[in-house]
Amino acid sequence: MSSRDDDALSWDGDEDPRNPAPGLREKAGSLPRGWRAVGRGSGEVSSDDGPPGDPAGTTESSAPAPMGNVALVSMGVLAGVYTLYVVGWALGGFRLRDRIQADTGAVADVMFQAALWLAMLSPVIWFLVTMHVTRRAAPWRRFAGLAIGIVLLVPWPFVMMGVLGR
Structure with missing residues (x-):
């Protein structure tokens, strides 16, 4: 051998x-x-x-547990919904601003502009804060927080006026 x-x-x-x-x-x-x-x-x-x-x-490890495939894809879908909410708030808010300006002839004031930008950023803020707060929590808590945000942050100007603003 x-x-x-x-x-x-x-x-x-x-x-x-x-x-x-x-x-x-x-x-x-x-x-x-x-x-x-x-x-x-x-x-x-x-x-x-x-x-x-x-x-x-x-003993707790400092790194959070990795997400599984289903959780990762679901997180991507929820992130896409939040991105669409940002677009909806932008379209609806700008249409609402234009309608106020056409009906009253007044230029939208500073408070309206600040509220409009805050409304557009609110889905991003909610998503990031939820991800940060629940980074070491159970995955169902993260999804519950994101689902609550989807219900609360519906872009109402877009829903009520649509894209055309009429």
């Missing part, structure tokens, strides 16, 4: 898959990063997230 060094398919630095490097071996009684033990005897199992002997899940 030939030795491992004489093998034609070996390269320097190859590791035998049956004998992993010492740094890659799992400790007995430990869980991989991101896993946590539950149930009877979970206090004796340690996790790579915390110090040895610490029950898994009692």
